Amino acid sequence: MEGGIRLSDNSLDVIGLEAYLGGFHLGPINLNLKKNGVGLIIGPNGAGKSTLLKVILGLIDAKRGNIILNGREITKLPTEKRNIGYVPQSYALFENMTVRENIEFGLKVRKIPLNERNERVLNLARELKIEDLLNKKVSILSGGQKQRVALARALAILPDLLLLDEPFSNLDPQSFVNAIDLLDRTVARIGLSTIIVSQNASNLLKIATDVFFMKNGKMLYLGDPDKALRDPKVLEAAIYLGFDNFIKLSDVKKHANIFSDIQEKDGYLALRSNDISIVESEDNCEGFLIKGKLIKIYPEVNGSLYGELEIEEGTIIKARIQGKTSIKDSLDICINKNKASLILENFNS
Numbered sequence: 001m002e003g004g005i006r007l008s009d010n011s012l013d014v015i016g017l018e019a020y021l022g023g024f025h026l027g028p029i030n031l032n033l034k035k036n037g038v039g040l041i042i043g044p045n046g047a048g049k050s051t052l053l054k055v056i057l058g059l060i061d062a063k064r065g066n067i068i069l070n071g072r073e074i075t076k077l078p079t080e081k082r083n084i085g086y087v088p089q090s091y092a093l094f095e096n097m098t099v100r101e102n103i104e105f106g107l108k109v110r111k112i113p114l115n116e117r118n119e120r121v122l123n124l125a126r127e128l129k130i131e132d133l134l135n136k137k138v139s140i141l142s143g144g145q146k147q148r149v150a151l152a153r154a155l156a157i158l159p160d161l162l163l164l165d166e167p168f169s170n171l172d173p174q175s176f177v178n179a180i181d182l183l184d185r186t187v188a189r190i191g192l193s194t195i196i197v198s199q200n201a202s203n204l205l206k207i208a209t210d211v212f213f214m215k216n217g218k219m220l221y222l223g224d225p226d227k228a229l230r231d232p233k234v235l236e237a238a239i240y241l242g243f244d245n246f247i248k249l250s251d252v253k254k255h256a257n258i259f260s261d262i263q264e265k266d267g268y269l270a271l272r273s274n275d276i277s278i279v280e281s282e283d284n285c286e287g288f289l290i291k292g293k294l295i296k297i298y299p300e301v302n303g304s305l306y307g308e309l310e311i312e313e314g315t316i317i318k319a320r321i322q323g324k325t326s327i328k329d330s331l332d333i334c335i336n337k338n339k340a341s342l343i344l345e346n347f348n349s
Contacts, residue, residue: 011070012070015067017031030219033193039208039212040204040225042213043215059079069084069161070160080109082160083160083161085159087164089166089170096137098135100121103124103149104120106153107120122134127186130145130148151183151186166197201241202242205225213236234346235343244272244318247269248268249269270340270342271339273318273319276309278319285332286334290335291331293331294308295310297321306318
């Protein structure tokens, strides 16, 4: 025990953390991140994701709770004493300074010797493929280049923790994917614990070790990416994890024998469009059939056709269309029970 707080082997322990910003109440938040772990926090605007990062960083005071970083209590320390790298959504770069000057800014504040400063800047510039930009003003850079400069500046101080607030949100889709790959390689090579907040979970899941959901200042731990994708626990989180069909349990109660362990009538079956299909007979269905009609067919950018279906209970669902089909008033829709996630509660906010 040290200061009443039990030390752990985790890189970061956030314990009962609460903070206030105007009328907004954050917490209590409990978060644990193992060494070299990457925690992904998803949730809507106004959930408190960015506020949480700022409390961990020390830009907003914690009113209650503890922040333990690598076994060190940092809750009351000023920002500059926490040794945390931070990339805000706006990047917060100095537009009138060069790339080199931006990257070494934190090093100058820490009075790092010139030779060591130059070495760190050059190594990071090579790693992040911005070596040719070192003498250019930040004001003339593209969004993707600015993002890499901001990341280099955060990493230059050799932080114990990296915080990324909505990274890459200003990039086009291909640049977004490329930036995530670059981040993955860089963080893995350095061996750095990282927290990322985002509304876009899809591409970030591949680098995450833990997934959290936030809403109205509260947090729910969903598990590792595989568990989060299989069992998102609450409807609000499921929406961020690719589930786009929610069928009330009361609407499929006649199929209760398939879900024999479920007693609740309130709740949903959550499914992704690819796990709902149109079949010609029950023999082709791994799950159960419901009747419905196909009311619309349309393509999506992944090259597949999808359809809007109205099932017998009046609910509209979305399914991937395979093979030839057309608008019909009656057809058999297969619900894949092995891919369905049971949502029995809303997020307790």
